[in-house]
Structure formats: C-alpha cells, structure tokens
Amino acid sequence: MSPVLTALVLALLAYILVFDMLAPMFVLGNRPLIAGFLTGLIVGDVKTGMLIGGTLELMSLGVYTYGGATVPDYMLGAILGTYFGKGGNFDVGIALAIPAALLMTQVDILNRFLNFVFVHRADRYAEAGDVKGFERMMVWTSHMIWGFSRAIPVFLAIALGEPVVKSVSAFFDAFPWINKGITAAGGILPAIGFAMLLKILPVEKYPAFLLVGFVLFAYLKMPLVGIALCGVALAAIYQYLKYEKKEA
Secondary structure, three states: OOHHHHHHHHHHHHHHHHHHHHOOOOOOOOOHHHHHHHHHHHHOOHHHHHHHHHHHHHHOOOOOOHHHOOOOOHHHHHHHHHHHHOOOOHHHHHHHHHHHHHHHHHHHHHHHHHHHHHHHHHHHHHHHOOHHHHHHHHHHHHHHHHHHHHHHHHHHHHHHOHHHHHHHHHHHHHOHHHHHHHHHHHHHHHHHHHHHHHHHOOOOOOHHHHHHHHHHHHOOOOOHHHHHHHHHHHHHHHHHHHHHHHHO
C-alpha cells in the first residue's frame, strides 16, 4: 500500500479503537498490545507490532486517567511505532512511539476542552428528556471528536513522516550511544509501571499473595499465564472462606 492509503487505513483503525474504548470495549482497543497487533496485521509485521505493543503495555501498567487526568496515549504510540518500526526496526519504532504517546497529552487536553461544550449540552438534553438530542451530542458529536483527535495525528504522521523517520534512523546510526540510552530507559519504564501498579493495589493488606507470585516466578520459573491462573484460584479460595466464615 502507498503511504497515503496506509495512513488512511491506520487512521481509521485509530478512530475505531478510540470509539471502542469509549463505548462497547469489544476488542480492548485502547490497550497498546492490541493496537500494536492489529497494526502489525495491516502493515505485514505482526512480530514488530507485538514487540512494540508489549513494551508500551508494560510502560502503561498502573497509568490511567484517574479523575480525568491526562496520560500518554500509548495506543497511538503503538500504532505509529509499529508502522515506522516495521521490517524489524524495533529501536526506531520504540524511539518514535514514546515521544508520540507523550505529545498526545497536549492533543488530549484540547480534545477534552472541546468535548466540555458538548457534554454540557448533552446534560441539558438529558434533563429535558430529549433522547435524540442526547444521542446526537454524546454518541455522534462527542465520540467523533474523540475519534478524530487520534485519527488525524496518525494520518498526518504516516502520510508526511517518512523523511522524518529516515532522518531519525540516520541520527541513531551516527550516535549509537543515544540508542543504547533509549533501550536502557525502555527497560526501566516497565519497572516503574509495575511499581505504580503495586502502589495502587492493596499490597500491604495482602502481602502473602505478592509473596506467592514472587516465589512462583523467581524460583519455580512459572509462566505469567500460570501465575495469573494461580492468582485467580487463590482469590476464589479466599472469597469462599471469607463468606463461609460470615455464614457460620
């Protein structure tokens, strides 16, 4: 596909994933891993899509828009990173994905500001019992603004960004120490994501669960899926014993 056609397809993908995030949550499209995988299918490099999406997924652990806070858009970063990193250029892809995700915080602020007007109009329609007016404001106008706030940057970055990517690639070749620094940062950021997640979770209240997970991974080398299943089983046993005690 030509860059312009690819830009259109990936812009449409970004629009659909944002719409899915706002309403049905059918494919969990706001997750970087899903976005990277779908982008990899489109550009013909699923491996790079999974690598970049998985890396950004780890970075985003514990990061969420609590209280309406603006956070990096790792979903968009996964789309752009996978496209520009296709063909095995993981370093170039991740080097572009992270700044793109951070820059989208500014776009997100503008998007929320524009939506502020339509949300209040939707409130007035809801108070008046006007279902069609409420639907027009929320389902169409507000959601369209959310979708285009991601689709337009994706289209412009891909349609006009090839020279920039070539320049970035040449820059990293000329200064390999910068690339090593980015790689090191990429290894640190997932750890920060885990730390933030542990801070949110009630670890101090249930330290035994954390200890079991650590032993399973560090000493028994159990895969993450197995640890997750053990966690589900332990949680079910805990709830069963808790409610059995109350009934007694």
